[in-house]
Amino acid sequence: MGETSCSCDKCQLKSLFFSHVEAHEMSDICDIKVEKQYSKGETITNEGEPIREFMYMKAGLVKLSKSDIDGKDQIISFSKPFDFVSLLSVFSSKKYKYSVTAIEDTTVCILDLDIVKKHAQQNAMFAMDLMLHISEATDKIILDNLAIKRKHLKGRIAHVLLYFSEYIYKNDEFELPISRREIAEYIGMTTENVIRTLSEFRKDKIIKIFGKDILISDKKRLKNISDFG
Amino acid sequence: MGETSCSCDKCQLKSLFFSHVEAHEMSDICDIKVEKQYSKGETITNEGEPIREFMYMKAGLVKLSKSDIDGKDQIISFSKPFDFVSLLSVFSSKKYKYSVTAIEDTTVCILDLDIVKKHAQQNAMFAMDLMLHISEATDKIILDNLAIKRKHLKGRIAHVLLYFSEYIYKNDEFELPISRREIAEYIGMTTENVIRTLSEFRKDKIIKIFGKDILISDKKRLKNISDFG
DNA sequence: AACAGCGTATAATAAATATCATAAGAATTT
DNA sequence: AAATTCTTATGATATTTATTATACGCTGTT
Known part of the structure; x- marks a missing residue:
């Protein structure tokens, strides 16, 4: 400081x-x-x-x-x-x-x-x-938490990725400012499931992962998961 | 109206x-x-x-x-x-x-x-x-939703019962103003699980149920479930 | 009276998520 | 440099929750 x-x-x-x-x-x-x-x-x-x-x-x-x-x-x-x-x-x-x-x-x-x-x-x-x-x-906090609440694990992870990509960094490629554990603390799931789901998105070629660096390669599919999956 | x-x-x-x-x-x-x-x-x-x-x-x-x-x-x-x-x-x-x-x-x-x-x-x-x-x-909305989020099914149901009992009606006996489905819509679980959990609480002699009328007979245990279970 | 619709209820099964265990790499401390 | 701790990662298993099916009582409608 x-x-x-x-x-x-x-x-x-x-x-x-x-x-x-x-x-x-x-x-x-x-x-x-x-x-x-x-x-x-x-x-x-x-x-x-x-x-x-x-x-x-x-x-x-x-x-x-x-x-x-x-x-x-x-x-x-x-x-x-x-x-x-x-x-x-x-x-x-x-x-x-x-x-x-x-x-x-x-x-x-x-x-x-x-x-x-x-x-x-x-x-x-x-x-x-x-x-x-x-x-x-x-209002933003209440609506965002409500949106997360109605989604399942994968939808919540997709939501977080899109949140940082579209709302915070305005870029398909960005460095995650938080750890997997913190994502878990945000969406109310376990750290292991956050890691697993990110790996799954990687295997499905929706995102690329290099440590904390994320690249969203299939935004359409990610949005679909966020909205319906 | x-x-x-x-x-x-x-x-x-x-x-x-x-x-x-x-x-x-x-x-x-x-x-x-x-x-x-x-x-x-x-x-x-x-x-x-x-x-x-x-x-x-x-x-x-x-x-x-x-x-x-x-x-x-x-x-x-x-x-x-x-x-x-x-x-x-x-x-x-x-x-x-x-x-x-x-x-x-x-x-x-x-x-x-x-x-x-x-x-x-x-x-x-x-x-x-x-x-x-x-x-x-x-603030109240944000904190209440946060409290619900960190609990599991039983804890959430206990939370809702205590909310109506202590905060709204200030009585151990009260008439639920909402349906089981609405409780589900509030806590983010399914209607069946709400019903099942209420039945379970009844079997465990924590509450008595007469339709929408609820009587909390073991508040200590209910609070314990809300906080830790 | 017969009927449909809704809320409540319960059980069996399926799916989602958590827990436990293990391990390797990165970061931090000693 | 070694040791410790934290983060990421993955798999096996256990637990929790959702889904599907069925039933029954109540209410309002035809």
Whole structure:
């Protein structure tokens, strides 16, 4: 984890989160901002810890997860910049309900939650912008989990591959940012079955595998498996 | 579905949703309100239809569901008054993403969405109250689905029974508001397995069953199954 | 009254998934 | 460099869950 500096005026995310925040409010918010870098694998927020910051992602990729009593992790979702990530329960909870971990090198902008809250309580358009983002982010999570739930093992694996290919990397070839075990934690199946199914897709010439590098060679069939298989 | 009248001043939910809305705003919002009654089984909102209304529940119980391509339903969650129900995507989508159906006789207060939106955009405290409610409702859905996901058949059935007993009816004895098939649609298992598991619980003297009437006779064991079995 | 449709119920069998065991390569620690 | 741990991989077996079939009671319809 390292710190870097940036200018809020030139921030590419200003228009997304703060389009209705006026200049004098903006400087109040930005004065004590910190931009932090997290390397792949580093924890950004920890389940159970008090929420003191308002964070948004500027670059990278993270996973949201939660541990059960036995210490086994479940992955709730992944988020990239412009998604709303660590903010999900920021306004409705005193403590983080999920952990957020970088699965690629990630840059996060950290603001003071109380100051952001203060301005949201005074600036209705800002509050509505926040609500819009939170709603979209949570809707996406709910719909994605619902889609996974109605599929079987192969369909779930196909879903995950297409998710990274089409939604995250926008490329038929990509490096999986997570391990087979993490895929299992996401789709609710065992690691062995994830590995087996990927091997099966490889044998059926649907994908090529080189360690974490995946190439989707038959997207049509993969989509068919995701939708019906 | 029938219409009844009520007074917003005396509404028990005023303090929950509109505590920061001033009198003159309140009358603007309430002037064209409609209170509707839905009988058990009636549809309140339909997936895909345009969102024109801002609704909140005053009494009853509803299910949120979504149909897949084959017409098979998945139940996302249940909501009772003080939950936020049909509003989940009100501020982030033009169309309902889910259907809402009464599973008990239900009273809903219907306001004009544009008017509510207008006031939220002018009244930051009101906007923040709405955000708080939406966040809490969606958080609950995400966490509940996550809890179900990590359990097996028996644990899921136990979870559902405890959910209705402890969270909805606050009683060891209650009438299931949904069919075995709907339980299956909620937990992602087949109807037969739901029926079989309930029978098994009955044989093991954990519950008593009289049609839709359930009595939990060994809550400790049921909780144990929900947590570990 | 006869009938169809639906929810509940149970059993036998088939299919999907988990568990257990083993092993080899990669990454990390000593 | 050796040792340890983690990840990927595969097979055999056990367990869980789905499918298919059958039946019965209830409700509403003709």
